[in-house]
Amino acid sequence: MAGAAAAGGSVRSDTYASVRNWLLLPSWAGLAIFVLAPVAMMLVYSFLTKEFRGGVIWEFTLAAYDQFFFDRGLFGDEPAKIEWTYILIFWRSIWQAGLATLLALLIGFPTAYFIATRPAHTRTVWVFLITIPYWVNLLIRTVSMKFLLRDQGPLNDFLLWTGLIDDPVRIINTNAAVQIGLFYSYLPFMVLPIYASVERYNFALSEAAADLYADKWTTLRRIVIPSVRPGIVAGCILVFVPSLGAFLAPDLLGGARNFMIGSLIEEQFKGNAGNWPFGAAASMILLTLVLIILVFLARQQARAEREAAP
Amino acid sequence: MSARGDVRTYSGFRAMTLLCLVVLYSPLIIVTIYSFNASRSITVWEGLSLQWYADVFWGPESGKFKQAAVNSFSIALIAATMSTAIATSAATGIVRGGRFRLRTASLGLISLPLMVPEIVTAVATLIFFNFIGFTRGYLTILVAHIAFCIPFAYLPIQARMQGIEDTFEQAAQDLYATKAQAFRRVLLPMMMPGIIAGFLLAFIVSLDDFIITNFVKGAGVETLPTAIFGSVKQGIKPNIMAISTMLLVVSIAMVTISYVVSKKDSST
């Protein structure tokens, strides 16, 4: 996404420099009021006191973060130990999102490469085919997946029919179902940026490698993949970040049992828990985590580009 | 030339691509097929029927879904229009505003909703509305949608604008057109494909949103995704599949339009 905004070799002009601030004002105002201010407000709420049965009291405290990181026993009077519960939920989310990203990369990379090496006129049709599912409502796609994976659903029917299995496989309400759901939700996000990178890749490099007797898979590993790395990184971010905070896939496919971050946060506002400061604190921690990952990758990318430039 | 083809292709990649398409399409196709099922049960196939489509329009839940559809489409329409207008203005400022100090910051601000996980935006927006005492309802959904649609509308518009040389506007201004006239008569028509793409993207993103809407919606105001979610929680029913199939058709129609528009543009 940042890559799209900073695409090189594009036209930049100062035709409208004199009215620039007026042109930018609506977006500044809109986003500052309805995105920045809410996030700031959320930060404030994460330091407030939880009100009994929902809501907040305007007294500042670190209780929400304390609850997140420390375990003080059932009655809150034992010496503090590290609280693993929420760290584990975050870890599970990272793990699930990571596996989904890996799966998407394994299928997405060959697909993107294959499409990018088609003749120009068929290429657009392939891209079109890959994009369509992305335009379809995420909820509907998740529901469709739920239907497909059911114990007595079409997938199990098919597997039984082929004789690969004798009894229906339990997929729904497992971690695997969540991974499949996440992978499926964001697969087009993986294919498109990689495709854009491979399309720009100079195949003369592969030919040169072949001339030097490199075998094809070595060429792929040593030449092609490093060259299209920005596309791969962008694809991984676009799959990983939304997967991390996903709510639909864990809720509909995972049976709402193995909590992921999204469900944990949702429960604080809409469910039984009713602990707003804690929900705000968990959201802040998630946001910080994502921003750290993005900044880290952006810096790596920048370094790689500096090194690539002569 | 054949050697070159050898260098480019990898065995197995075609199979992976086909697998990718199977994975992407099979759930959608299966739901479409089952939406025409004559059976009340979702598991048993009893032949073709349009009864679940009739149920969507005239069945007991039709009122709820009609209202949800009206809400969804009106919110998507207004949010996409507003965010496209804001994004067009912002893109002009950034691409045609010369060098200025806040350029990077402005770009960062605009792409912020893309970087913040949706659930975090949802929580932040809920807290914000609660803090300023806004009653949750239609308007809170609309405002939230306008804000997070801005970057989606912005990206295609900026991409398009960067491809237009500024000589056109300058020529217009040399011929005594005002800045506003040059914008309206020259730049805007040339940007149109980007604006349409941005609008459609924002429209779909708004129509698609569940998480944020679920957090900021108020009493009795449902959009299609929240209404479907409410229904699905109690088990998938055939009428949900019929609604899904119809939304599928709407989405595909919209991509096809944007595809044709961009195709037409690139050929002229």
Added chain:
Amino acid sequence: MHIFAKTAATAVALTLGAASASAEGKLVIYHWFEYIPQELLDKFTAETGIEVTMDTYDSNEAMLASLKAGGMGTYDVAVPGDYMVAIMIGEGMLDEVGDGELKNKGNIAPEWADPSFDPGWKHSIPYQWGSTSFMVDTAVYDGDIDTTDILFDPPAALSGKINMLDSQGEVLAMAALHLGIPQCSSDREQLKAMNDMLQNAKTHWASFNSDTAKEVLVSGDAAVGQIYDGFGAKARAERGSLKYAFPTQGYVAWMDNVVLLKDAPNRDSAIAFMDFLLMPENIAAVSNYARYGSGLSGVGEYLDPELASLPESNPPASAGPAVFIEVCDEATQAVYDQIWTNVKK
């Protein structure tokens, strides 16, 4: 800000035609899922001209959370359970129904005349009452099911096939019955024991679902599921091998009530709706649909005769006591919240 928001929202809605204009008024209900037949709402609209919108929730606690998160002032009536009515009164979330405002109040059955959760029915009217226990698929397990061991210490055949309600009140009340300790106990040893017991029990549980409580049993995804009696009767109609248990340790009883919310935007419509539900033939339509008992007298002639003989609402002699969920004080509740968090994580 409030008024601005409302005006603007109304303006937007009107220009879009999104708001269905009606001279007679509106009513916004916050209700449990699958708990009122659409025909009855249509009948109410036909009789009064009031247009009804309804949102649903799946647990008392979720309803409370949503109302607290900016939902007050947008709904007219809600349908909390007994203990939640008491909590909402304590929180000042309910409006008072004046004497004589409800013409049909006299129809309330004498045995429900003065409930402890809302003495004198000042804020609410009875809706439905029933029990919460669990169902077992007898095709999967044919042993004795009338014990809470099925949920908390299940036989191997049922382990991993149990769906629990996603509701703190119902799960922890059953846990207290299972251990034979009082609800809202503040005894540290008892609370510790309960926490440990639940930590062990949850290894046998597959999922927490309230709104799909019936669906998971009918589809066979779960072989045991906590469920309300009427919902269970519906489940049994779709899968005959399901049996509702009446544990010897006891089970949960409840009464859901229609309450008048404070700051209700359409208070008159709300009163009209409550009066409507106080008519025997109307509440009987709910009972026939949801398969629970009503709190009115004179409903007999309108009821589906089958209701009287439902196995789900006729406990055998061996059944333990039916207990209502109690409201704990803040300090005790904090420990219960912690126990619940430990269960859910």
